[in-house]
Amino acid sequence: MSNLGQFDSDFYQSNxxxxxxxxSSEDSNAYGHVYGSRKQQAxxxxxxxxxxxxxxxxxxxxxxFFQPASNPDxxxxxxxxxxxDEEPPxxxxxxxxxxxxxxxTLTVLNxxxxxxxxxxxxxxxxxxxxxCITLGATLxxxxxxxxxxxxxxxxxxxxxIHTLLNLMSSSGASYGCVASxxxxxxxxxxxxxxxxxxxxLQGTFGTVLALVIVGWCSLSASKIFSSALGMKGQQLLxxxxxxxxxxxxxxxxxx
Amino acid sequence: MADPHQLxxxxxxxxSRGYGAQRAPSGLGYPAPSASPQAAFxxxxxxxxxxxxxxSLAAQGKELVDKNIDRxxxxxxxxxxxxxxxxxxxxxxxxxxxxYLHQDWEVQxxxxxxxxxxxxxxxxxxxxxxxxxxxxxxxxxxxxxTQDRFSPDLLGxxxxxxxxxxxxxxxxxxxxxxxxxxxxxxTTIDLVAFLGYKYVGMIGGVLMxxxxxxxxxxxxxxxxxxxxxxxxxxxxxxKILAEAAAExxxxxxxxxxxxxxxxxxxxxxxxxxxxxxxxxLVR
Numbered sequence: 001m002s003n004l005g006q007f008d009s010d011f012y013q014s015n016x017x018x019x020x021x022x023x024s025s026e027d028s029n030a031y032g033h034v035y036g037s038r039k040q041q042a043x044x045x046x047x048x049x050x051x052x053x054x055x056x057x058x059x060x061x062x063x064x065f066f067q068p069a070s071n072p073d074x075x076x077x078x079x080x081x082x083x084x085d086e087e088p089p090x091x092x093x094x095x096x097x098x099x100x101x102x103x104x105t106l107t108v109l110n111x112x113x114x115x116x117x118x119x120x121x122x123x124x125x126x127x128x129x130x131x132c133i134t135l136g137a138t139l140x141x142x143x144x145x146x147x148x149x150x151x152x153x154x155x156x157x158x159x160x161i162h163t164l165l166n167l168m169s170s171s172g173a174s175y176g177c178v179a180s181x182x183x184x185x186x187x188x189x190x191x192x193x194x195x196x197x198x199x200x201l202q203g204t205f206g207t208v209l210a211l212v213i214v215g216w217c218s219l220s221a222s223k224i225f226s227s228a229l230g231m232k233g234q235q236l237l238x239x240x241x242x243x244x245x246x247x248x249x250x251x252x253x254x255x
Numbered sequence: 256m257a258d259p260h261q262l263x264x265x266x267x268x269x270x271s272r273g274y275g276a277q278r279a280p281s282g283l284g285y286p287a288p289s290a291s292p293q294a295a296f297x298x299x300x301x302x303x304x305x306x307x308x309x310x311s312l313a314a315q316g317k318e319l320v321d322k323n324i325d326r327x328x329x330x331x332x333x334x335x336x337x338x339x340x341x342x343x344x345x346x347x348x349x350x351x352x353x354x355y356l357h358q359d360w361e362v363q364x365x366x367x368x369x370x371x372x373x374x375x376x377x378x379x380x381x382x383x384x385x386x387x388x389x390x391x392x393x394x395x396x397x398x399x400x401t402q403d404r405f406s407p408d409l410l411g412x413x414x415x416x417x418x419x420x421x422x423x424x425x426x427x428x429x430x431x432x433x434x435x436x437x438x439x440x441x442t443t444i445d446l447v448a449f450l451g452y453k454y455v456g457m458i459g460g461v462l463m464x465x466x467x468x469x470x471x472x473x474x475x476x477x478x479x480x481x482x483x484x485x486x487x488x489x490x491x492x493x494k495i496l497a498e499a500a501a502e503x504x505x506x507x508x509x510x511x512x513x514x515x516x517x518x519x520x521x522x523x524x525x526x527x528x529x530x531x532x533x534x535x536l537v538r
Contacts, residue, residue: 233340
């Protein structure tokens with residue numbers, strides 16, 4: 001069908017202008033085909049830059065819409081499909097893209113490489129939550145069931161850093177952005193707590209290791225914040241409160 | 256049109272066209288339902304309208320909160336006090352520990368508004384007091400922990416008692432400024448900033464006390480007390496005293512004497528409070 005090919009190319013570029021081209025008279029066959037072709041393209045589709053992403057779980061949620069079969073003006077296409085086989089995989093629906101999470105983790109973990117500011121365009125909370133759960137689990141392995149403290153401190157810390165960043169920078173940071181960066185930079189703390197499982201960290205070596213890890217976490221977090229929010233000459237000033245926050249986590253891990 | 260797979264009658268084409276246009280740019284997307292009853296529920300035009308209403312209500316609520324927060328907490332004024340950079344913080348900390356060689360204590364102005372702290376070391380800021388306060392609470396927790404007297408609610412107790420003393424100080428000074436009828440451009444936030452600088456000395460004292468025992472604590476605290484006394488006198492002199500007296504020319508008159516006593520009282524209260532808030536942390 002002629003309109004189908006047109007549909008495919010338009011779909012790849014943007015999800016919102018499709019309704020201009022869609023015909024109102026399409027039968028279910030067309031939807032089946034559309035869905036199949038959409039699945040092929042889903043793997044190559046880049047993460048859209050999503051402004052109101054905080055309203056949903058994560059920004060990877062490409063505008064999937066459901067609408068009645070004959071309401072094409074609503075959104076681009078119907079995705080409430082009749083057949084169970086043609087719906088997208090669960091991870092894609094939830095917007096959890098493991099490859100992306102891995103790339104962001106690698107970027108975050110190298111504190112010496114200058115970061116680009118565009119990393120903050122998509123707030124993705126899946127990675128951070130995964131790291132928090134891993135931290136709680138490794139603490140549990142070491143015998144401390146302190147999930148509540150981990151979550152409480154991370155929530156309060158995110159709130160505090162969000163307030164400070166909004167006051168210090170000319171362009172404010174959204175809460176999701178702050179939570180995402182702080183969560184990604186929590187990964188070295190997970191390494192510290194894994195070390196705590198094998199040997200007690202209360203000696204000199206443990207203190208030095210904890211200090212190094214806290215420095216690593218806060219340097220990467222402040223590097224990302226200062227490059228994403230355009231704050232000049234304030235990286236150390238941002239690193240200090242982040243170091244205080246990660247120091248609290250280190251206290252939790254060591255003692 | 257008769258679509259055999261359609262689950263309900265298409266009653267919404269007319270109205271959906273209307274707010275379909277405004278819904279599309281709002282960018283709300285939903286995950287595809289796997290079962291048709293969910294689809295029927297969420298595709299139902301009434302629930303779509305409800306969702307549109309809910310999202311607009313949320314946006315309105317956020318606007319309302321922002322407007323009201325601006326009334327109680329002057330965010331733009333606060334932003335001035337946080338416009339700092341690393342050089343300023345370093346130099347200011349040096350000044351707090353060693354104010355004896357600094358000559359010019361006047362805040363520079365730029366067309367009636369004071370210059371941002373980033374550009375003038377004499378301008379007060381809120382970053383150092385805020386960070387010093389939080390660090391003080393954490394260091395107090397650390398000190399209590401090394402003496403095996405730590406529990407998380409003690410941290411909260413320390414934080415709230417320090418905050419209560421700060422509030423009391425600010426109120427007392429505001430009251431005395433009002434009673435002495437001083438015409439000064441010392442705002443409340445400025446006052447909070449100046450009074451918050453003593454936490455830096457307190458942190459130094461407690462850390463030295465942790466490392467070197469009581470001798471170290473008393474030495475460093477003594478040094479910081481004298482420094483903050485000099486710092487406060489030199490800073491407040493310019494704000495509270497009249498112009499002539501500030502330049503060093505002694506002006507006779509009961510009013511100026513009263514103002515000088517007030518400045519000295521404020522400056523003398525700082526070492527006292529520094530000792531009061533830290534001596535129980537170092538054994």
